[in-house]
Amino acid sequence: MYRSTVAGWTREEFEAEVIGADEIHLALFYDASDKLAGFSSAKVDRLSHEGRSHAVYCAFVYFLPGYHGGASASLFGLRHALRLKLREPRTRVAYFTRSSSPAVYHLLATTMPRLYPKRYTPTPIEVEALVDELSARRGYVQVGEHPWVVRSAAIPRGASRLRRIGQHPEVRFYTEINPRFAEGQALLTWIPLDAVNIVRGLLRAVRRRCAR
Template sequence: MTLTTRDLTQTKQWLTQVQRSDISNIIAASFANIAPEQYLAKYFDSDEPFERKLRLYYADNKLVGYCLLTFSHELDITVIGASAAFLPYYRNGGNTFVFSIMHSVLCWLKRPWRKHYYADTMLSPAMYRAIAKKTATIWPHFAHPAPAGIFEKFNSGGEVSVANSLRCLVSVNRTSNYSPQELETLKNSDKAEIKYYCQVNPEFNKGKALFVIIPINLTQVLKTLWKNLLN
């Protein structure tokens, strides 16, 4: 099904009360152990980001999903965070890739002398796969060794995974609303990225997320374009 979209920028035009209410409903349907208003306060309302970009996804004029990007300055580094959720029928990680990579690259192009990283948690193995299979360099990854100390830099309070010895786990005290059948499918998946995610973060359905880092630079842009052209 083709979805229509609407893009918002916090410093130009932001959420109406109706849109905020609709996003609350999607959050309630997507996550357990966290109240929608608490989630909104964390990702949509905090003062740390200097900018937010939001894409809303509609089916027959009904809001069915969103992808939020946050942009924050931390000393000499720009850190990009993200949140995405869809109603069950419309979950397809490919929906968010183009939007996410486009605005990450645009942010880097405005200040190419600064280091830019996506650095945030991913609670869903399916979302990790959707990004990892299209991105040239992503950490952690079974084929891309992470630079020494990078997880200590971005995730100093996190936990070390016994599967890869990286500090790439975070207790987030919320879970995705997967059905027992969906959990079984994910845990028995033969898709390389999902299999790796489940090995590194076997307690993803118990409130533990994978901390993911993606460098945004010229090498990444060129290699990602080439990877997607080949695919």
């Protein structure tokens, strides 16, 4: 399933990164005929920054070509984040990922009201510091002119098809920052998961799934 949509990891690297964590949350998605169509896995990094506890999600989502599972995967991740936030109200929760293609960033930007980087929105200094710390912890390597453009572990297949969605403002913003996504470069993306952002994201994801 991974290799049908992207390239980059060996089997051993995939298993270590995606399903090798001590604590991992896994969701399987099936189509109407009970055929496995995709899956999502999520794990949490814990860190302390300026005296505050942070829980930062790292998630992976893969679907077979032809399936549109972004809304279902978003609901899975947001429900987990909401449960964590309710259990630990003083912990700051966020989602941090490498957006490997314009389609990934577009899904995130149209689901979540607040994320970084974002058009016309300055990134808070605290978020920049957290991104730097987690990037170093995860071994991300900067490869682009923008400090948040790093080497990707998921090089998208069918890049010419992805470029056809370029009329969307979020996609244009992404490709201006990361024009070489088809060559294995990704844009770091940070989403604060406070209660308001989670609930508004859940509502958007529900509307998107109901519209299909």
